[in-house]
Amino acid sequence: MRYQQSDPDVRLMMRVKEDDAAAFETLVRRYQTRLVRMMQHMGPKGMAEDLAQETFLRVYRARHRYQPGAKFATWLYTIAGNVARNANRSAGRRQEVSEIDAPLPDQPDQPATLLAGTAADASGLMPARMVEKGERAEIVRAAIESLGERQRMALMLSRFENLSYAEIAEAMGMSAKAVKSLLSRARVNLKELLQPYIDAGVLPQEPK
Incomplete structure (x- = not known):
């Protein structure tokens, strides 16, 4: 209840929990640029927008289980951090495979x-x-x-x-x-x- 009273984004997310599409769109508009900027530093190169979209997708999928135990931004960035870590692990595995298969370069970098x-x-x-x-x-x-x-x-x-x-x-x-x-x-x-x-x-x- 404390966060619902003090955080307008928590109130929006409570509406999303009740399948309010307009409330979700408002949250996306508020945080999309900030998430993309964060993912530019946290995730694999060139994937910032995709990772931000994946974060919002996870938020939407979790809407019915949402409980306002923290500020909305804190909850959102917890999810974003998990998304970035998963992407980095996947990229690392792909890099290992590509290094094994890649031919030797003709010239040094x-x-x-x-x-x-x-x-x-x-x-x-x-x-x-x-x-x-x-x-x-x-x-x-x-x-x-x-x-x-x-x-x-x-x-x-x-x-x-x-x-x-x-x-x-x-x-x-x-x-x-x-x-x-x-x-x-x-x-x-x-x-x-x-x-x-x-x-x-x-x-x-x-x-x-």
């Missing part, structure tokens, strides 16, 4: 420093400010993806969704104290990953 040259070449085709902004966004994305899964999840929920330690703890099945420690380590690691770019323009390496 290009070093990360060549990516900087590619960005510099592109600067002649678009305003420098746009290139710089796009490069920064890509650098931050790569750095976040280099974090461990739990650090990434906690950081996304804290920084982009503004959830409290207690709410993140509920979504991740941890104590609030553990979340605080996890976020502290994530911020330190993120700073270390970004420092070479800040100091010398060196691109962080993509996660393996």
